Amino acid sequence: MVDAIGWFLASILNVFANVFHALANPGLWLGWVSEIGKLETAEAKESLMRFIYYGASSEFLFFVLVVFVILTAIGLWRRPIMWAYVRGLEAFANGLGRIAAWVGLIMVIQQIVIVFLQRIFAVSAIQLGHGGVGFARDVSWWSEELKLYNAMIVALCVTYTFIQGGHVRVDLIYAAVSYRTKRVIDMFGSLFFMLPMAALTWLFAWFFFWRVMVVPNSSASDSLDKLLLKARALRWKVETIGFSPNGFDAYFLFKLLILTFVGLTFLHAFAFFWRSLLEFIEGPDSEGKYLDKDTLGAGEEAYEGVH
DSSP: OHHHHHHHHHHHHHHHHHHHHHHHOTHHHHGGGGGTTTOOSHHHHHHHHHHHHHTTSHHHHHHHHHHHHHHHHHHHHSHHHHHHHHHHHHHHHHHHHHHHTTHHHHHHHHHHHHHHHHHHSOOOEEEEEETTEEEEEEHHHHHHHHHHHHHHHHHHHHHHHHHTTOSOOOOSSGGGSOHHHHHHHHHHHIIIIIHHHHHHHHHHHHHHHHTTTEESOOOTTOOHHHHHHHGGGOEEOOOOOOSSTTSOOOTHHHHHHHHHHHHHHHHHHHHHHHHHHHHHHHOGGGTTTTOOOOBSSSSGGGBTTOO
């Protein structure tokens, strides 16, 4: 137990040294950016492996934890600053969700076009282009690409839906407790459900993404020294294998969307904790303060999520 506490405290203290070292030596972990299309030098390969390793490492986790604690402390010192955190993160989630929601309309239109061209005109390929530049793919490619739109709606609208109160919830205890107890439950859920789930998902999704981007493969169990040894043979190999011969072949985008989904969940777990903390401190009058919820018209019944 003592060793675990010592490791925890030492990891927190090391965050500051690690951040200073990373900022002072950006080439050690960002040197691959200048060779993103080729990866020819050993230095670039090693820097990419360091980037992959630290992207889902305990060092990165403690960095996020320390940043969260510092921002919370500043927000408690000046509550308007914490409200600015909440408003900014919720505005970002709302804006991204409202834009991504239009992908549903694009998906429907594309499906109608595919059915119309395939069944009426027996078209085998669809080409988009302008000014001599075109993009042509088999109809089956466009059909399978519809899955990407579904994934975008889920991944990019998840926090937007949370803010709007659109997720399914079953209130066995929550609905019957007092205002401040609800805020405590919300803070507890943010810290002990949302954040751990996001951290665990990020750990596997990070390496899941890089496995389809480079070879040799990396995994969560690899040490930094082992990854640096693998860096000697490192090269780009973006996976473009579809489920069918002429089907959608950019499935690495789904892996990227998983990371985006987890990143948004992280950010909104912070925002939800800060909102719940502020509402707990300021009392019932602050409930829903600055909350930007969509409305379909005048009247309370027009708000989405109200049934």
